[in-house]
Amino acid sequence: AQSVSQHNHHVILSEAASLELGCNYSYGGTVNLFWYVQYPGQHLQLLLKYFSGDPLVKGIKGFEAEFIKSKFSFNLRKPSVQWSDTAEYFCAVISDFGMRFGAGTRLTVKP
Amino acid sequence: DAGVTQSPTHLIKTRGQQVTLRCSPKSGHDTVSWYQQALGQGPQFIFQYYEEEERQRGNFPDRFSGHQFPNYSSELNVNALLLGDSALYLCASSSGLAGGVFDEQFFGPGTRLTVL
Numbered sequence: 001a002q003s004v005s006q007h008n009h010h011v012i013l014s015e016a017a018s019l020e021l022g023c024n025y026s027y028g029g030t031v032n033l034f035w036y037v038q039y040p041g042q043h044l045q046l047l048l049k050y051f052s053g054d055p056l057v058k059g060i061k062g063f064e065a066e067f068i069k070s071k072f073s074f075n076l077r078k079p080s081v082q083w084s085d086t087a088e089y090f091c092a093v094i095s096d097f098g099m100r101f102g103a104g105t106r107l108t109v110k111p
Numbered sequence: 112d113a114g115v116t117q118s119p120t121h122l123i124k125t126r127g128q129q130v131t132l133r134c135s136p137k138s139g140h141d142t143v144s145w146y147q148q149a150l151g152q153g154p155q156f157i158f159q160y161y162e163e164e165e166r167q168r169g170n171f172p173d174r175f176s177g178h179q180f181p182n183y184s185s186e187l188n189v190n191a192l193l194l195g196d197s198a199l200y201l202c203a204s205s206s207g208l209a210g211g212v213f214d215e216q217f218f219g220p221g222t223r224l225t226v227l
Contacts, residue, residue, distance in 0.1 A: 044154070044201070049215065
């Protein structure tokens with residue numbers, strides 16, 4: 001069976017700090033990877049996705065993620081967070097087992 | 112351009128009852144997926160509809176069923192409701208022509224179901 005782990009449940013940062021949110025999955029075959037974001041009171045939105053090619057993908061609002069196949073990881077990064085990045089972040093993985101989301105990481109950015 | 116819409120916004124039912132939730136996909140999309148999101152958890156995939164047929168299904172019992180209409184809108188039906196069915200039910204739409212069962216999905220605001 002496939003699982004998706006987001007180890008950080010709640011991250012609190014000050015503005016301008018760097019961000020890295022972890023995502024690990026447990027499937028050894030071909031996967032497609034996503035990061036979604038849910039701002040307070042809003043719908044889930046796609047931040048970025050990886051299907052193939054360059055393992056470093058860039059998304060909206062300055063976010064990027066790196067797919068490391070050997071580590072089964074797809075960590076999300078941003079060099080300098082803003083107060084407006086306060087949201088819940090979900091990693092999702094597609095494999096032969098379908099689409100699975102992690103439990104989410106709540107990011108709070110203090111002004 | 113309307114995004115994904117869902118109705119109703121909130122719903123309260125009692126155990127054993129049946130419920131129907133509705134979803135209209137984003138304009139131009141023909142594929143609808145349903146997810147259950149319990150409090151503090153990520154969305155769990157229920158099933159996906161394309162061309163009016165269930166194309167893929169997650170690990171949910173047969174009490175969860177669905178339908179897709181010719182205009183691509185979709186319904187999620189849950190029978191014999193349990194307390195544990197209380198959750199936010201999300202609908203997501205995508206374009207089947209985009210080449211993947213789970214290409215970029217656009218999510219609706221969800222229906223909050225409370226089972227008492």
